[in-house]
Amino acid sequence: MTQFPRIGFIGAGNMASALVGGLLAKGWPTTALMLTDVSEAALSVHAARGLSTGTDNAALVANVDIVVLAVKPQAMKAVTQALATTAQQAKPLFISIAAGIPAESLSQWLGGDAAIVRAMPNTPALVQAGATGLYANAAVSHEQREQAEQVLAAVGIALWVDTEAKIDAVTAVSGSGPAYFFYLMEAMINAGVKLGLDPQDARDLALQTALGAAQIAITADVGPAELRRRVTSPNGTTEQAVAVFDRAGLADIVEQAMRACAERGESLAIELSH
Numbered sequence: 001m002t003q004f005p006r007i008g009f010i011g012a013g014n015m016a017s018a019l020v021g022g023l024l025a026k027g028w029p030t031t032a033l034m035l036t037d038v039s040e041a042a043l044s045v046h047a048a049r050g051l052s053t054g055t056d057n058a059a060l061v062a063n064v065d066i067v068v069l070a071v072k073p074q075a076m077k078a079v080t081q082a083l084a085t086t087a088q089q090a091k092p093l094f095i096s097i098a099a100g101i102p103a104e105s106l107s108q109w110l111g112g113d114a115a116i117v118r119a120m121p122n123t124p125a126l127v128q129a130g131a132t133g134l135y136a137n138a139a140v141s142h143e144q145r146e147q148a149e150q151v152l153a154a155v156g157i158a159l160w161v162d163t164e165a166k167i168d169a170v171t172a173v174s175g176s177g178p179a180y181f182f183y184l185m186e187a188m189i190n191a192g193v194k195l196g197l198d199p200q201d202a203r204d205l206a207l208q209t210a211l212g213a214a215q216i217a218i219t220a221d222v223g224p225a226e227l228r229r230r231v232t233s234p235n236g237t238t239e240q241a242v243a244v245f246d247r248a249g250l251a252d253i254v255e256q257a258m259r260a261c262a263e264r265g266e267s268l269a270i271e272l273s274h
């Protein structure tokens with residue numbers, strides 16, 4: 001296996017930028033990373049740090065080991081169909097990070113029998129704290145599987161799921177997950193201000209608390225339920241807050257939100273797979 005496979009990103013938006021930023025910080029050589037996009041503005045930040053950028057998606061496919069398909073799901077069919085001839089000649093590994101789009105559709109659009117890994121990463125990849133679920137179709141070789149894992153594990157944790165349908169569940173937990181925590185952060189900061197804190201203080205306290213809670217939950221030898229119990233003194237303050245969450249049915253709301261997220265993955269597949 002090449003030590004650093006050459007990776008080309010088609011689409012240089014939010015998620016590609018997070019992955020590229022994380023890979024660069026991890027020591028991935030600039031010469032092994034390239035990007036294309038229809039938007040010069042999206043490319044300029046990458047060009048400024050010495051990466052090869054351009055607008056010719058087919059030229060990129062012909063020059064890399066791994067193509068990361070990082071355009072919106074709605075753009076995926078047109079982008080991949082335009083690459084079919086080059087894909088059949090170059091036979092790179094394609095990693096699609098798009099929500100919803102099935103590997104079978106991508107393979108067909110790319111001319112058939114394409115090696116496709118579906119990956120569902122998340123934006124904390126930027127700080128090597130990413131969480132990615134991976135699924136490979138039958139055309140992916142053992143070496144390509146290792147390469148895909150090498151790339152995503154460089155920017156966080158990467159785990160394989162055994163059915164493609166589980167990518168929708170990964171999306172609900174970790175792909176979209178950062179947004180849930182940001183939502184909670186926003187709500188806590190706003191509430192802290194309403195309780196009388198200076199906005200900067202509310203922000204610093206809320207964000208440091210999120211960081212600390214995540215770090216302790218990752219390293220502790222007990223689960224989140226026990227960690228919560230350790231914060232919750234009998235007849236104390238936390239108990240009152242958690243009682244409000246329980247009365248509002250917060251756990252049920254979280255489940256409903258995550259089901260809606262996973263179901264959107266399924267409906268994107270129905271809308272966009274033909």
Ligand SMILES: NC(=O)C1=CN([C@@H]2O[C@H](COP(=O)(O)OP(=O)(O)OC[C@H]3O[C@@H](n4cnc5c(N)ncnc54)[C@H](OP(=O)(O)O)[C@@H]3O)[C@@H](O)[C@H]2O)C=CC1
Nearest residue numbers: 011012013014015037038039042070071072073097098099
């Ligand atoms: N954002 C996230 O947290 C996550 C996103 N994803 C997936 O990643 C994918 C990208 O999402 P995100 O980064 O948020 O989206 P963005 O819109 O930020 O990035 C997509 C980029 O692709 C460009 N683009 C459109 N058409 C083409 C084309 N023909 N050739 C090259 N580039 C093109 C877009 O340009 P323009 O805007 O001008 O159209 C845009 O700059 C999606 O499929 C999404 O499901 C997966 C996990 C997490």
Ligand SMILES: O=C(O)[C@@H]1CCC=N1
Nearest residue numbers: 098099171175176177
């Ligand atoms: O919202 C979306 O559709 C994408 C996929 C996961 C995170 N963002």
